Amino acid sequence: MDFYGQYILEYILILGFSILVALSTLSLVYDINEINTIMASARSGVLLGSEMDGLAIYPHETFDNYLENHPRLKIGSKIxxxxxxYEKEGYDPIYKKNKIKLKIYASTKSVYNTDDRECIGDRINYYVRRSICKSFKTENLTNIYYNPxxxxxYFITTYDVSWI
Known part of the structure; x- marks a missing residue:
């Protein structure tokens, strides 16, 4: 028999400690989940961007530019x-958010010209940033190039694609 309420006090202490531990790890779990979402969106954007370049599907203005300056890119290529x-670069007082910079590594055997590879890398980076904005529903906060x-x-920018 519990004449002095010891069981109730122990239960309250254990429950209080459990709540304290759960609340202290909540922000860490939320941050890790947000970075995982950013990285998954980035991978999705890379695949979409490389698929668009692989099939040679471009907006009208881009197609005209490639027709004039980069005729090799009108033909599909395997990327x-x-x-x-990702690399965390600290707090930015202008945006009042932490900065993350993404580095994408890709490879292609069919495109040798560095200007053509730069165009493909720009398209991949565009789709990466676009995919992240769509995941977090922040399209209205950025410009037409989704940069940043x-x-x-976080606010996210990208390095130029590194070709291996």
């Missing part, structure tokens, strides 16, 4: 996605 990495892309706590 292999290697990996995407925004999430809840």
């Amino acid at each position: 292999t996605f290697i990996r995407v990495l 892309a925004f999430s809840d706590n």
